[in-house]
């Protein structure tokens with residue numbers, strides 16, 4: 001059972017320790033907040049928020065979810081291990097890796113200028129993981145709006161919250177391999193601003209192997225958690241096909257407009273969506289554990 005003061009007795013300074021470690025990480029790498037935010041989504045989307053994404057391959061028993069091509073360019077797993085070590089030194093065996101992932105993503109949002117979000121704690125860590133499940137459940141950048149809405153509706157999100165949670169793409173980057181298809185062979189309904197397309201083609205000139213080294217930013221302010229992502233969508237500057245479709249689909253377009261016009265409205269919808277995302281299929285003490293090391297089950 002999760003609660004807002006879960007570690008009050010067992011590790012009263014848990015949130016403070018996580019925050020202190022993170023500030024150190026953020027100061028040396030301005031792109032770290034984006035990485036933590038995506039890491040949480042990719043954890044919660046596969047088996048739920050149970051730190052399954054942090055497990056390394058272990059003999060023949062586990063194959064890491066990182067083997068999935070959908071986890072391409074996932075970063076900062078080792079930074080979560082660093083935060084875990086700091087917590088183990090003070091309160092051994094208490095704070096789950098799944099909670100650290102949720103706290104790291106939450107701090108990433110506020111550190112980047114976004115809303116401060118209160119989240120309940122008490123997630124347990126999985127004993128297993130499956131890269132086949134990662135392949136099956138992590139969405140493709142060309143997912144349809146229908147499947148997109150279904151994905152987040154199944155986490156209890158409203159239409160508005162579902163659009164808001166994709167506003168996470170206000171931070172970070174995408175690699176050329178995820179956009180070359182729409183740059184050189186777009187589907188007829190997939191519209192993009194002409195100038196923007198020309199710029200992206202310069203950054204991603206061909207479908208050669210370089211495409212997984214080269215990247216472009218998700219919106220024009222990739223280290224600031226603002227509503228520029230939605231402003232850009234309305235100008236035909238969405239990076240992935242699903243981003244762009246939110247601005248054209250009649251169900252989501254009015255919401256994109258509202259978020260582009262009113263940042264605090266976006267923040268409110270994002271905050272409630274974030275609490276739902278980070279509470280997906282949480283394990284209780286019976287089925288999960290608190291790992292001693294995030295990369296290995298106990």
Ligand code: HEM
Nearest residue numbers: 034035037038041073139140141168171172173174175178
């Ligand atoms: C249908 C849903 C989604 C799809 C298809 C999608 C797809 C993608 C893709 C293709 C990338 C680029 C990866 C790369 O090439 O480096 C990306 C990046 C990112 N995604 Fe998503 N995403 C979705 C939802 C979310 C959600 C719900 C969040 C967080 C709450 C999120 C947070 C991020 C962040 C922060 C980045 C930038 C990562 C970095 O700079 O390292 N995404 N996403």
Ligand SMILES: [Ca+2]
Nearest residue numbers: 043046048052
């Ligand atoms: Ca997981």
Ligand SMILES: [Ca+2]
Nearest residue numbers: 170221224226
């Ligand atoms: Ca931004």
